Amino acid sequence: MAQDIAALRDELVRMAAADQRASVHANGEDPAGQLAWRRLTARHGDRLNAIMDECGWPTAELVGEDAARAAWLIAQHADRQLDVQRRALRLMEQAVAAGAAGPRELAFLRDRTLVNEGRKQVYGTQIAGVRDGSPLPWPCEEPARVDALRAEVGIEPFDAYVARFPAA
Secondary structure, eight states: OHHHHHHHHHHHHHHHHHHHHHGGGTTSSOHHHHHHHHHHHHHHHHHHHHHHHHHSSOOHHHHOHHHHHHHHHHHHTOTTOHHHHHHHHHHHHHHHHTTSSOHHHHHHHHHHHHHHTTOOBSSOOSEEEEETTEEEEOOBSSGGGHHHHHHHTTOOOHHHHHHTSOOO
16 A cells, blocks of 8 residues: 555655646637647546546645645646546545645635636735736635635735736
8 A cells, every 4th residue: 555655655646746847728828728728737637537537636745745736736737637636626625624735725726726617716826917017816715814714724815925026
């Protein structure tokens, strides 16, 4: 079993590294790059779904911090597989409740899933676009409370978050 877990850990980390390398094409000008990104994230979403069948949410306790974060990234980018995102969200909610995963990553996944469902987000983690050179959040359920909600889960204030984005 330990060898299987080590192989799973390595696989998740490799998948996340490939994701990060290819993510530059997600919104790029090159249609072939965009297609390659969509195919990669679909393959990774399918594999994450199989991993969730095998072991539930891959927590840090099970696979290590790097691989657990990799699983979260893969779920985060499974935008065209809403069933996978919803399942990952449910399993991650259970892991957070059990103290086996972090609320910060859960908040990002919750917002991403809500946005992909066409709903308002909670924490303001998803950017809808840029206006006058400033990133704008996708609409939020409670815009006046966004920074307080972010603080509850360990996310910096919205203004500090968007300051890290390149100016348009």
